[in-house]
Amino acid sequence: MEQKFIFNIKYRGKIYNLASDKNKLSPKDILKFLGLSEEYAFVVKNGEIVLLNTSISPEDEIEVINAVSGG
Amino acid sequence: MNCKICKTKGIKKNAIVNLPSYNLSLCKEHFIEWFERRVQNTIKDFQMFTKEDRILVAVSGGKDSLGLWFVLNKLGYNADGIHIDLGINDYSKKSREYVEEFAKKIERKLYIVDLSTEIASISILKEKIPNKPPCSICGIIKRYYMNKISKKEGYNTLATGHNLDDEISVLFGNILNWNLDYLSKQYPILKEYENIFVRKVKPYCRITEKESALYTFLMGIKYIEQECPLSTGATSLKYKKILGDIEEQFPGTKLRFFNNFLRKFYPLLANKITEENLQRCKICNEPSSLEICAVCNIKMKLAKL
Ligand SMILES: [Zn+2]
Ligand SMILES: [Zn+2]
Numbered sequence: 001m002e003q004k005f006i007f008n009i010k011y012r013g014k015i016y017n018l019a020s021d022k023n024k025l026s027p028k029d030i031l032k033f034l035g036l037s038e039e040y041a042f043v044v045k046n047g048e049i050v051l052l053n054t055s056i057s058p059e060d061e062i063e064v065i066n067a068v069s070g071g
Numbered sequence: 072m073n074c075k076i077c078k079t080k081g082i083k084k085n086a087i088v089n090l091p092s093y094n095l096s097l098c099k100e101h102f103i104e105w106f107e108r109r110v111q112n113t114i115k116d117f118q119m120f121t122k123e124d125r126i127l128v129a130v131s132g133g134k135d136s137l138g139l140w141f142v143l144n145k146l147g148y149n150a151d152g153i154h155i156d157l158g159i160n161d162y163s164k165k166s167r168e169y170v171e172e173f174a175k176k177i178e179r180k181l182y183i184v185d186l187s188t189e190i191a192s193i194s195i196l197k198e199k200i201p202n203k204p205p206c207s208i209c210g211i212i213k214r215y216y217m218n219k220i221s222k223k224e225g226y227n228t229l230a231t232g233h234n235l236d237d238e239i240s241v242l243f244g245n246i247l248n249w250n251l252d253y254l255s256k257q258y259p260i261l262k263e264y265e266n267i268f269v270r271k272v273k274p275y276c277r278i279t280e281k282e283s284a285l286y287t288f289l290m291g292i293k294y295i296e297q298e299c300p301l302s303t304g305a306t307s308l309k310y311k312k313i314l315g316d317i318e319e320q321f322p323g324t325k326l327r328f329f330n331n332f333l334r335k336f337y338p339l340l341a342n343k344i345t346e347e348n349l350q351r352c353k354i355c356n357e358p359s360s361l362e363i364c365a366v367c368n369i370k371m372k373l374a375k376l
């Protein structure tokens with residue numbers, strides 16, 4: 001059986017688990033998983049904002065911020 | 072990708088943000104500098120206010136209004152806050168907590184209007200006045216109290232955190248419907264009118280939603296990320312999505328849409344603003360286009376129920 005890598009993503013107060021075959025993901029993959037657009041959302045890795053070409057490992061602490069709000 | 076400003080100084084530093092519409096990549100320090108300069112320039116370009124003005128910031132507890140309150144004080148302006156507690160369950164409770172906590176942190180005065188004691192919470196109004204959308208009731212009430220408290224407490228300017236995405240989604244809707252009346256009032260500064268209306272300004276009108284969130288995050292400000300539970304599925308959110316898709320394909324479109332509206336189209340409408348129907352509400356003496364203002368009308372409806 002193939003191994004899955006689990007990425008824990010914090011988004012709007014909830015934790016989402018992304019299971020991937022790859023041990024490295026990009027912020028782009030993570031935004032895609034949550035169905036968010038990079039036009040409005042960004043990724044924070046271990047407390048620092050990162051650009052989309054950064055690589056993310058399962059042990060990284062990941063938070064996604066979606067800037068879009070109604071009103 | 073490296074910071075472009077650092078590069079001009081011969082330094083190699085990782086960028087944390089990419090701004091395709093400006094063809095810029097910036098490190099944390101240079102993004103903050105860029106952002107604050109942009110807000111400052113907007114205030115100057117539209118002659119919104121000076122350091123002598125007394126400003127009241129409408130703070131909801133979201134990223135835009137808290138960030139705006141912070142940056143105005145950082146830039147040396149004299150800005151206090153006003154928060155309307157809408158009484159929408161947990162959402163309003165949390166929002167109010169964020170605002171109160173932040174006011175203490177920056178040591179500025181905060182006025183709170185509690186709707187459940189003033190009239191009734193939005194949750195109750197929504198039940199009792201079902202023929203009016205809650206967002207419209209909420210808008211009427213917010214504008215009423217913000218103007219009223221500003222005057223009462225001696226502030227001449229009311230600042231709101233409307234950002235570029237908010238502005239263009241409204242603009243888009245108004246253009247789709249060719250709503251000339253609304254378009255003629257969509258400007259980043261609306262001048263005071265006698266002692267009836269205070270001046271209204273939108274210093275974030277050229278800041279995108281994402282830039283605003285980045286700044287608030289970088290400043291370590293805690294804010295409510297949750298949407299208003301009553302606004303989900305709002306048309307403005309759908310327009311934002313559409314405009315975001317266009318922007319991704321054609322960077323710079325959002326800013327151009329807004330700037331050119333102000334430069335080319337607004338002047339054609341500007342002289343249409345008239346206050347001819349304006350009178351004072353018979354009950355509360357606040358401005359109204361009818362004998363009895365919308366808020367007193369809501370109060371009367373509730374009393375009859
Ligand atoms: Zn830099
Ligand atoms: Zn009235």
